[in-house]
Amino acid sequence: MLTNFLKTYQQLQNDKFLLPKRQFVTYGLYALIAVALLYLFVDPAPASSTKLSMKAPWIQEEELPPPSPPLPHQGDEKLRSAPAPSQVSAAAPPCDYSDGEWVPDPRPPPYNGTACDAIKDGRSCMANGRTDTDYIYWRWQPRLCDLPAFSPDAFLRWLHNKHMAFVGDSLARNQAESLMCLLSSWSPAELVHRDAESRFRRWVFHEYNATVSIFWSPFLVKGVEKSEHAGVRYNELFLDAFDERWMSQLGAIDAAVLSAGQWFQIPSIYHEGGRVVGCHGCAAEFNYTETSFFGVFRDVVGRTLAEVTRRREDSRGEQLVALTTFSPSHFEGEWNKGAPCTKKRPYKKGEKELGYTETEMRKIVVEAAANAGAAASSTLRFAAVDVTTLANQRPDGHPGPYMRKNPFAGGGRVQNDCLHWCMPGPVDTFNQLLLQTILR
Known part of the structure; x- marks a missing residue:
């Protein structure tokens, strides 16, 4: 034209x-x-x-990483120089970290197992005389992706001005102690509270104004533990009453990591509405209705998460509730008769499948976290930290006889611990998964 x-x-x-x-x-x-x-x-x-306009046209604004959180008004160069946790993980694709296998890893452990003050004596295997150290040199390799190495810097940056509480049984405590050793390798922590039995402890990372606590609550709800030396052979659980030792502290907790399950397998009497409604393992002795502990565990986890949701409804801050799934034991026989755990290597993928108990206990936690998350507000997030499979493949990672110093010195039968985890050891991977849960 x-x-x-x-x-x-x-x-x-x-x-x-x-x-x-x-x-x-x-x-x-x-x-x-x-x-x-x-x-x-x-x-x-x-x-x-x-x-x-150099942004790819198919990327929408809501898909971009969120802005970095404001940094504290401190002269901390570590806080200034490292990338924000949200930026570290925002582009990472979803991954099923529970599906994988243990592979050899020659790198040294992430902390000194004889120098970390947070380790309970029974978990410090090397200090207690364990000489084989092969159990340290493995890492978990998911099938379809890589699991990033634990970053104490990223974890502490996220934990800045927050309070994280580990709630549950001795495996919750085991995981909490692992986290403290991992974080203390980067920044010192002060123990500011400890009860006589070390069941309730609290540390503060002053550099980050970050707090980590341990709350002993093996049933999550109100309960009375059995005491063999006092002639009490059964737990007593009050299904409609909550354990206020930790539940009353929810307002001051930004992230709770719940871990329970092993104590539910012990014979127990169940109370609700002021009366006995059943029992596990004691029906013949007391003429109570025999009740499956699977059903009780499902009920307790569901009620606990519902109560957390109810108590946090009016909270303006964000909160994470992470549930660590069931961690299997590896006793080769009856645990209370000195049964050992003699394996020196992880099981290969497919060599040791999950048993019925492990499968059901894991399933209960995963489903409860999903259901609670679907019903929660935007400020409350529930997630399962799925460790059951990776823990099931590590019969070599327990203290065994080295739950005490020089266990063979006195002769006689030696008690083995094939439930808890040596530190450093497989339990550190629990916190690798916890960090990725947080960042995602």
Whole structure:
């Protein structure tokens, strides 16, 4: 169109014709259109506009990493230089970390197992005389992706100005102690509270104003533990009453890690509404209705998460509730008769399948976390930290006889611990998964 116009205009000029008024207006409009087309297709956009639009067109704004959280007003160079936890993980694709296998890893452990003050004596296997250290040199390799190494820096940056509480039984305590050793390798912590039995402890990382606590609550709800030396052979659980030793502290807790399950297998009497409603393992002795501990565990976990949700309804802050799934034991026989755990290597993938108890206990926790998450508000997040499979494949990672110093020195039968975990050891991977749960 532009070429035809120019040819016509040139011919008119050569013939020295005078354009009538109507033709002049028409050709003037053609000229304006031509100029507009030239501007549209030829004139490049300014350089600054190009830089602003370099984002891929299929990426929506809500898919971009959120902005970094404000840093504290401290002169801490570690806080200033490291990337924000949200930026570290925002681009990572979803991954099923529970599906994988243990592979050899020659790297040294993430902390010194004889120097970390948080380790309970029974978990410090090397300090107690264990000489084989092969159990340290393995890492968990998911089948479809990689599990990032634990970053104490990223964890503490996320924990800045927060309080994390581990609630549950001795495996919850085992995981909490592992986390303290992992974090203390980066920043020192002060033990600010400890009860006589070390069942309730609290540390503060002053550099980050971060707090980690341990609350002993093996049933999550109110309960009275059996005491063999006092002649009490059964637990007593009050299914409609909560353990206020930790539940009353929810307002000051930003993240709770719950871990329970082993104590539910012990013979127990169940109370509800002021009366006995059943028992596990004691029906013949007391003429109570025999009740499956699976059903009781499911009921307790569900009620606990519902109560957490109810008590946090009016909270303005965000809270994470992570549930560590069932961690199997590896006793080769009856645990109370000195049964050992003699394996020196992890099981290979498919070599040791989960048993019925492990499968059901894991399933209860995973389903409870999913159900609670679907019903929770936007400020309350529930997630399962699925460790059951990876723990099931590590018969070599327990203290065994080295739950005490020099266990064979006195002769006689030696008690073995094939339930808890040496530190450092497989339990550190629990906290690798916890960190990824937090960042995702």
